[in-house]
Amino acid sequence: xxxxxxxxxLRFFAWFTKYKHKICRGGDQSLFITKDLFKNTKGFNxxxxxxxxxxxxxxxxxxxxxxxxxxxxxxxARKYREMxxxxxQYHFGVIHLKxxxxxxxxxxxxxxxxxxxx
Numbered sequence: 001x002x003x004x005x006x007x008x009x010l011r012f013f014a015w016f017t018k019y020k021h022k023i024c025r026g027g028d029q030s031l032f033i034t035k036d037l038f039k040n041t042k043g044f045n046x047x048x049x050x051x052x053x054x055x056x057x058x059x060x061x062x063x064x065x066x067x068x069x070x071x072x073x074x075x076x077a078r079k080y081r082e083m084x085x086x087x088x089q090y091h092f093g094v095i096h097l098k099x100x101x102x103x104x105x106x107x108x109x110x111x112x113x114x115x116x117x118x
Contacts, residue, residue, distance in 0.1 A: 049112075094111065
């Protein structure tokens with residue numbers, strides 16, 4: 001993944017998307033899977049208004065192996081420009097931590113609404 005920005009922090013975080021570790025997956029990276037795999041893994045959990053891609057990818061890790069393609073997807077850094085790179089990345093990190101500690105989709109969405117959509 002690459003951002004439409006030359007900010008060094010965003011370039012740093014984008015650099016990690018070439019690794020298969022679960023923490024490096026999610027948000028705006030693109031995911032190519034077969035229709036059968038999507039059906040067999042029950043697709044996206046619609047209870048999640050945010051973090052749905054990470055939740056789904058966590059389930060994929062349990063079912064199958066995948067490959068990271070050697071191409072880049074460009075994504076917008078608009079929200080980072082509006083909110084500030086470190087501040088927004090901090091809030092995304094908190095959402096990951098809240099999920100790791102067992103908070104559900106409602107709590108993640110509530111945090112997102114309070115902290116990111118201001």
